[in-house]
Amino acid sequence: MILIGELSLWVALLMATWSATVSFAGGRMGRADLVASGERATYATFAFVLLSSIGLWSALLSSDFSLRYVASYTSANLPAVYKFSAFWGGQQGSMLFWCLILALYAAIALYANRRRNRELMPYVTGTLAIVQIFFLATTAFGANPYARLDWIPPDGTGLNPQLQNPGMATHPPMLYLGYVATAIPFAFAIGALVSRRLDAEWLGAVRRWSLVSWLFLTIGITLGMWWAYVELGWGGYWAWDPVENASLLPWLTGTAFLHSIMIQEKRGMLRKWNVTLVVSTFLLSILGTFITRSGVIESVHSFAQSPVGSWFAGFLVVAIAVTAYLVTTRLKDLEARAELESMVSREAAFLYNNVVLVGIAFSVLWGTLFPIISEAVRGSKITVGPPFFNTVNIPLGLLLLALTGVGPLIAWRRASIANLKRQFAVPAAGGVTLGVALFALGMRDGYALVSYTLAGFVATTIVQEFVKGVGARRRMHREAVPLAFVRLVARNRRRYGGYIVHLGVVVLFAAFAGLAFKKEYDLALAPGGTFTAVDPYNRTWTFTSQGVSRYEELNRQVTAVVLEAKHGSAPPTLIKSEKRQHVDSRGVPTFEPSTEVGILESLRQDVYLVLHGVTGEETAEVRISFNPLVWWVWYGGMIMALGGLIVMWPQATRAGARRAEGGYVVTLQPQRAERERVDAGV
């Protein structure tokens, strides 16, 4: 199976090369046979990459330590689920994983467009094949997971203990699914630019794939935060690490695109800007991968420094050059077909939203790269850590939160003063009331107060929009409130799904602001020893040590401390934190000791216990933190993902319903519309 897997990698590379060559040639020469051959080669590429992946999975699961990759990232006693997830745990495997996702996406995109966008598809296929060639070639020549060892070790090194966590089994695949999905809109943008078909047609496919990318990045980033919080033991979920930042960059530009595309769809404007955003989102994904894999920037996540970094740098330069050439030679085709009429319009609010989103992306990228720039200019090394990113991004984030509320309240084209008064009165009152109430209750942190005031404002705008929509349905259709609500969302998924995403953003900001009130205590407790602490809500907690225990588990030696936590009249709860020393199948320690935190979770706050170490026989040195509202971060992420899912869920195309709701239907291309109805089986 290993041999088949290795050979499949090379055959996939050949297939992708064929696909790129004949697709571009077919598109240029108008030869349908070549275009069809290119598409078949793309499907074949997927089949061979899948075969290659199965080969590596079989080696990982059967602990074939003749492969360097298997010996480096697994051990015989590693649980099967982590042997499986070791596929993306190291440089070489994750490269193959990237190839697999790209091949899968390319096959899906081609199949979904087998009868649509036919003029673009040769170039889309060709572009995807070129991206695939790059990844397959980098895998085969620079990071081959099938590289053999000269001798077969009795056991492998094992997987980093901090990667042996459900979060790490799911977080990287989600991020990769998000990163790689940016390649499809990029390919469509290149296809549209090459073929000069820059009308609204290509946007349909691009929007759906951009949403796929956005959704997976949202889930991946949230899972990453959760993993950092429960596994790393430093009590936070976002450290502004360069690799974390790299995942945020395409998310930010992708979010900007999902807003600005609405202006192009409705008004035919911002064509250049949208192409730029689509391309930037893909290039930022590649840049993120370059940062992760080159070692050019210091990061806790970085793979070891490897030649793969220069491959990515080269690809990035070529991609930027080609795209810049295509955009500059097609500026006339990208001219807007309408003009924005007023500063007080939804289009303007979306544009400012884009400025802030792209501005935050710039500040994150700037902060990430500034150590390199500073070293090049001044010759001295500096660190750009959380103090920089928080100082710069908190005000920008709050500005973005404010715009999240403002956008939906302003009418398209031009809003009147009366319209503004009517729309803003209740949300503004909601935000100010919440802010004043929190101040009266004793909240004095400036950023937190502003954050909650804005959160109140945005939440009220969302509620107002739903109340209006449900009310209208009830009046028109005499529906009960729950039915009206469901149908309101179902009949206008983009709009109301978007509001649900905004609600998730509000919840996230409220949770972020909660960390301003975090409280921490460092202490040492002998068995039976007691410590009293006050939480951010001024409640008194008592912690009593139940002693330290030492025992062995599957692939680790564990030292654990258990505390009994009690507050008020609530029944006492036990909370445990561990230090783990992982060992291989011969009992030899494999990695530095890792920490397993203990968390007493609630919606109000987490009680977070970290065992630092044990002095003497049984005195545990621990850190207890009260982290307010952390669970709302995960809920916020989930709400955003749910909203994204609603937005991207296919809307049933019922001509009758559209006519009834829209008032009129204009069919510009009856033949095409008829063909699409036949394709859809209507």
Next chain:
Amino acid sequence: MPTRREFVLALGAVVATGRRAGAQQGGTIPGATMAGDGYVPVRLPPKAGATSKLTDLERDAVERRLSCPCPCTLDVFTCRTSMPCGFSPRMHADVVSLVNGGYTANEITAAFEQAYGEKILMAPRAEGFNWVGWLAPFAAVGGGAVVVSALIRRWGRRAAEHRTASPVPIEATDDELARLEAAVRGEDR
């Protein structure tokens, strides 16, 4: 001061050679002790009649301003209290010794900066070239907002001109009109 050409060449060289900005060595696993120890003891003689001028919270705040040289990318306080490596506990001991020696927070930070260089600070000092780093994001957003505002004003003026030139109201979006025009001309087949 390097010339622009020297700057571009230096930047290109840094990127092309894949050189790290930091002194990252050894493993990339959080908590891993760096091979080839880069620890620099920061010890100063206690001040005369020295008493501690900092509370524990203020001492922790000093440690939060210092970057741990291990690959964790965390500050000394967070590293030593969560994923202690070969550095942060020793740096903590140095901080404690300086606190007990009667040094203030700024003096302790300066002593670490002298021993390790500016890289030991979690964020660059707001001085000299570092101002570029601190201000560029705000300049970018501010500049972007100014450009967008100017564009909207210009577009608004043009749209007003078009409105006066076209007295018949049209009930279709601009994109629909564009597609209609393309269909009429037979371009969109």
